[in-house]
Structure formats: structure tokens, C-alpha cells
Amino acid sequence: MSATVLSGKEPAAAIRAETAARAAELAASGTHPRLAVVVATADESSAWYVRSIARAAEKAGIACDIVDLGSDASARDIRHRLAVLSADESVHGVILQTPLPEGAKLEDLASAIAPGKDVDGANPLSLGRLAAGLPAFAPATAEAVVTVLDYHGVELTGLHVAVIGRSTVVGKPAAHLLLDRNATVTVCHSRTRDLAAVTSAADVVVAAVGRAGLITAEHVRAGAVVVDVGTNPTDDGGLVGDVDAASVAEKAGALTPVPGGVGPVTTALLLRHTVQAAAR
Numbered sequence: 001m002s003a004t005v006l007s008g009k010e011p012a013a014a015i016r017a018e019t020a021a022r023a024a025e026l027a028a029s030g031t032h033p034r035l036a037v038v039v040a041t042a043d044e045s046s047a048w049y050v051r052s053i054a055r056a057a058e059k060a061g062i063a064c065d066i067v068d069l070g071s072d073a074s075a076r077d078i079r080h081r082l083a084v085l086s087a088d089e090s091v092h093g094v095i096l097q098t099p100l101p102e103g104a105k106l107e108d109l110a111s112a113i114a115p116g117k118d119v120d121g122a123n124p125l126s127l128g129r130l131a132a133g134l135p136a137f138a139p140a141t142a143e144a145v146v147t148v149l150d151y152h153g154v155e156l157t158g159l160h161v162a163v164i165g166r167s168t169v170v171g172k173p174a175a176h177l178l179l180d181r182n183a184t185v186t187v188c189h190s191r192t193r194d195l196a197a198v199t200s201a202a203d204v205v206v207a208a209v210g211r212a213g214l215i216t217a218e219h220v221r222a223g224a225v226v227v228d229v230g231t232n233p234t235d236d237g238g239l240v241g242d243v244d245a246a247s248v249a250e251k252a253g254a255l256t257p258v259p260g261g262v263g264p265v266t267t268a269l270l271l272r273h274t275v276q277a278a279a280r
């Protein structure tokens with residue numbers, strides 16, 4: 001038996017279409033949605049992501065400024081630029097790409113992004129508000145996890161979800177979003193004892209570790225739903241997830257692919273957030 005493929009392409013296309021329509025309405029009333037992407041890395045997968053944001057933004061009628069500060073930018077420079085963009089009335093969304101230069105920490109720098117423009121939920125205030133059940137932008141990747149499950153009709157109430165990974169941009173916010181949907185959430189990480197035993201008890205496994213192929217069939221209960229958040233570049237220029245898809249597909253009930261799963265939904269949600277920020 002092979003797992004059902006939970007594609008992200010259809011929900012992403014639907015979100016992009018709705019976002020383009022909303023952007024056109026705003027433009028007609030004089031507000032031209034604009035996203036600024038601050039880059040301070042030469043990382044190749046980040047460069048790919050930035051290009052795909054720019055392409056998708058253009059198609060949706062959202063202006064996209066790529067602000068490349070170079071991989072030797074200081075934390076002070078980055079922080080200053082984020083503050084300038086936050087104060088710029090023509091800019092509605094600001095995101096800071098990772099990875100960052102040595103000594104610069106996303107959670108620290110992102111406090112310079114105004115919460116109303118924090119379309120990738122990177123400011124600690126946004127995560128705090130999310131945890132408290134107050135309105136805030138969630139990190140797009142974390143929101144994409146719940147969005148893909150919703151689209152494919154996975155009813156989360158009462159399900160046991162194991163999130164593997166406790167990052168501020170994915171694991172922690174995803175856990176809060178899943179709790180809001182009445183799931184029972186276990187957050188696992190590198191120090192979790194007998195990871196496979198813990199994740200095998202779950203109805204849904206969310207892999208957000210950043211290590212190619214780490215999650216194998218032994219981590220998954222037969223019939224479980226598996227969401228692969230990993231985007232690990234391969235030597236030949238491809239992309240693989242955190243899940244060893246070949247073995248897991250034989251045991252899981254459903255699995256999000258990489259590419260074509262959480263990734264496209266992430267980009268679409270970032271644009272939706274930008275239009276929502278512009279509408280305020």
C-alpha cells in the first residue's frame with residue numbers, strides 16, 4: 001500500500017488566486033501592496049526561496065523589494081534596515097531571510113519589524129500573541145502545515161500530533177496553531193528519548209527538523225498522516241524533505257511530498273499576509 005499524496009499545489013493556487021483578487025481591489029482603491037525581503041546571506045536555498053517569492057508576488061500584483069545587505073552585514077545594519085522599512089508607509093510586509101550572518105539571531109533582530117508588518121511572524125511579540133490566542137501573523141511555514149491538512153480534510157480535533165522540531169519559526173508556532181485546532185500536541189526534539197516510540201503513538205507526524213531523510217518508517221504508525229516540512233537541498237540541485245519518502249509512503253496513510261507540499265503553501269501564505277497587512 002502506498003500513502004495518499006497530500007499535495008500543496010492546489011491549496012497554494014487557491015490562496016494565490018484569492019490574494020491576487022484582493023491585491024487588485026486594494027490597488028483600485030489606491031493601496032499598492034508591497035513586501036520587502038531583507039537578505040543577508042549567500043545561502044543557495046534561501047536565494048531560491050527569495051526568487052520564488054518575487055515571482056509569485058509579481059503574478060499576484062504585489063510589489064516585492066529585495067533588500068540584499070550582503071552576507072557580511074552586521075546585526076546592527078540589519079536591525080537598522082528592518083526599522084527603516086517598518087517606518088516606511090509604502091511597505092506593508094517585511095521579512096528577514098534566514099540563515100543570518102554569524103552572531104545575528106533572527107528572534108533578536110526581528111523585534112525591529114513592526115508587528116503589523118511582520119508577515120512571517122518572526123517578531124517575538126507575534127509568537128507571544130499567537131501563543132496567547134491574540135491576532136498575529138503566524139510564521140508562513142507553520143501556518144502552511146495546518147492549511148495543507150485542512151485542505152485535505154484532516155479533522156484535527158482530538159488527534160494526537162507529534163511535531164518533530166522546536167524552532168521558533170516552525171516547530172513552536174506549529175504546535176500553537178495545532179493546539180488551537182484542538183489537537184493533542186507533543187513537541188519532540190534532538191534530546192527526546194526514543195523518538196520513534198513517541199512519534200509512533202501519534203495520528204499525525206509533522207517533521208520540521210532540517211535533516212534529509214531523518215524520519216523513516218519506524219517513526220510512523222501504520223496509516224498515520226505525515227507532513228514533511230523539510231526543504232533540504234541535494235547535491236544535484238534538487239530538494240528533499242526530512243522524511244524518507246520511499247520507506248514512509250509504504251506505511252503511512254497520507255504524506256505531503258517535497259517538492260510540491262508545504263513549500264508552495266508557505267509562499268502563498270506569505271503573500272496573503274502581505275495583502276492582509278496592506279488592507280489594515
Ligand SMILES: Nc1nc(=O)c2c([nH]1)NC[C@@H]1CN(c3ccc(C(=O)N[C@@H](CCC(=O)O)C(=O)O)cc3)C=[N+]21
Nearest residue numbers: 046049096097098099141231239259260261263264266
Ligand atoms: N525567514 C525565513 N522564512 C522562511 O520561510 C524561510 C527562510 N527564512 N529561509 C529559507 C527557508 C526555505 N523556505 C522554503 C519555502 C518554500 C519552498 C518551496 O516552495 N519549494 C518548492 C519547490 C522547490 C524546488 O523544486 O526546487 C516545493 O516545495 O514545491 C522551499 C523553501 C522558506 N524558508
